[in-house]
Amino acid sequence: MKIFHEGEGGKAFCSHCNDVVRTTYARRDMPFSDGRGVARNILVGVCDRCGKPAAIPAQSTPAIAKARKAVAHPIEANLPAIYIDVLDHAVQRIDGQASTDFRRALLTYFIHKAAMDVRAASILRLSHRKAIERFPEERGGARRRISMKVPSRVTEDFRRLESSTELNTTELLKSVVFLIHQRVLEDPRPRLIGELQAISAIWA
Ligand SMILES: [Zn+2]
Incomplete structure (x- = not known):
């Protein structure tokens, strides 16, 4: 050459x-x-x-x-408002002083953890089904926009999960938020909560 x-x-x-x-x-x-x-x-x-x-x-x-x-491509979606409420509630549960920007850390953490799990596709598909059951969507229901700039490797994790679960960005986010709902709010494991609190403490 x-x-x-x-x-x-x-x-x-x-x-x-x-x-x-x-x-x-x-x-x-x-x-x-x-x-x-x-x-x-x-x-x-x-x-x-x-x-x-x-x-x-x-x-x-x-x-x-x-x-x-x-180039970091943001992950963006227009979600039914209930999912953003769940996220904000989880942020509050982890750290009462955390800003709403901690949502990004929380989602990133769960996306990254999911991407490393060989059973990710089936876990996320199941979580998606439960989310739709638990939070039925009405036509014209309130929606809120979420846009997160994340490192490109997290975007890559997310794109891989989209294809393995055959869910689009919006549906995959619902599924991830529902995992957060289960693991942080409904049935919190002390070890997980401790880990997230540590991340929150160093998250500026
Ligand atoms: Zn020329």
Whole structure:
């Protein structure tokens, strides 16, 4: 594989000029095609005619992949209000002084724990069924929006759980919140509560 350097010349097809053009290698910030984020200082072959990136050398691929991974995509859903109430109640139960932002830590903890469990899919599907039974949904019932920025590995855990449970974001969140309902509010295990209280104490 040839390694390119800044300032080096080359030739490539420029889709903007619709022609084979002379290029000069330079570092540019490359926005992702879906518009969600940017890979910074990527070495690309810039078209000498129009100034747009015309070629991305193979050596730049790992840097782009790394930047892609680092972009944290928020987990967002519009849940029946009861689920947000349950979450806030659980937060209060764990630590009376915790802010509502501790919701994010609580959900992250349960998502991460679930992702490490080989039985995750069946546990979460069962929890989802129980949630729907326990909190029947009425047409036009109040809903509240939840949006959480979490580390990309947690988003990856969540996406994996979505596919293994065949539940979408909203339904999977209901299932996770119902687990929290059971394990924090209905049948609290001292060890779990202690662990969550420790997390709350260091959560700024
Ligand atoms: Zn061009």
